Amino acid sequence: MSDRSAFQDFHATTLARPLAELEARRLSITKFAYAAFAPLGLMAVIFATGVRENGVIAYVLLGLTALGLGGWFYYLQSDFRDDFKREIVTRVIGFFSPGLRYNPKSRISRTQFETGDIFQHRIDRYNGEDHVTGQLGQTAFEFSELHAEYKTTTRTKNGTQTHWHTIFKGLYFIADFNKDFRGDTVVLPDSLQSAFGFLGQKLQSLNFSRGQLIKLEDPEFEKAFVVYSDDQIEARYILTPALMQRMVELKRKVGGRVYFAFTGSKVHVAIPTSKDHFEPRIFSTLLDVSAIEQYYHDLQLISGIIEDLNLNTRIWTKA
């Protein structure tokens, strides 16, 4: 049985019933949204065009109603989302590999994120969801969506204003690495060297917040990444020519920036994305198989990193 037809089979036998129930709920929520917000919008237009004597009061009333309805809609929607994740996403993940645990409200711990040391900015707000943990082959792994931010405050005439800036938003993946090592090695997307060549490399070696710059042999890899480590030999022990190829390939597959950290015998992979994974779509039908299949594909793609980096090859002393 092919991957696809297996999934469709699973969809028909296991997901169809809970999906039908959720679909009914989704429809009632969208109905509520249309029923509530369409007249509200119409009223706003009327108020805006026509001149009224009690204009201010009308606006306040309108605003309060909108706020109340909006709040109610948000509540319905997030409740639906939670149930969808519990009923559907959990099952999809179980189908993908029965050993995996899924916690929609949990995330990779902040300590872990900071240990990776890929992003060095001070963190003021740390959020995340869709935490998956488990083991595939011999490799234990976990991943989740993360959003780390820092804030700046600026003084204005009316007091202070707080701005939030994203440090990292996307998927964060941690897996047990197949070799033992002691030091810290980070592999970052290369911006300087590809833009400025030799001079850029000189600048890279002056990076004080990182370890030593590691110059590697693979020109394609060197163009895509810059490597810092506290141990020249260990960095090369981790980054074999084969692994470098695989990392370039992974970057190509992701189609954007990828960050790696090798620390505490683990590999961290950070992939910035704007997409919110494992979320239901409120305004389109749930009964479309391909929409649900998308979660499966996302899962395949993310846990595929284990194969992409060949982490299940255990020919070294680390079992």
Next chain:
Amino acid sequence: MIILIIILVVAALIGFGLYNSLVGKKNQVENAFASIDVFLKKRYDLIPNLVATVKQYMQHEADTLTKVTEMRARATSGSVGTDEKVEINNQLSAGLGRIMVAVEAYPELKANENFNQLQRTLNETEEQLSAARRAFNASVTDFNNAVEMFPTNILAGMMGYTRRTLLVTPEAERANVNVGDLFKR
């Protein structure tokens, strides 16, 4: 007058900086070379164990085993020069590679827990060794760049620094890489 002094001081500072960076690079090369030795030593330590484990299973490979033991003895005797040492170790790599290929013909050996552990350690050491070689080559490249590029080449000429040669893998050992493929590295 003051301007002249400033120019001289700045020139001297730049000179010191360049001099120090050259010395640093030269030491880096020596350091990297020494660390290859560390992993070679680690490999020498593994060989007697390996030979003892496989000897009882591999009657047909007795020749290779004896040779590997001999080479190890020569390499650790301390009386060999650098070039000779490199040569012996290349042969040693080839010999170990042959043993690992031959293992495929001995299922009981492959199932042996002790041998498995040895094989893993050997894999690891080979990989560390190759990492150390690559680190050495990287630091030699760095050094050679400094020796040949302006303005450090002027200073390097005065200090008598010349290009170092890279460690090149001999043909026999390149074949050894295919051994890794056998184990699906």
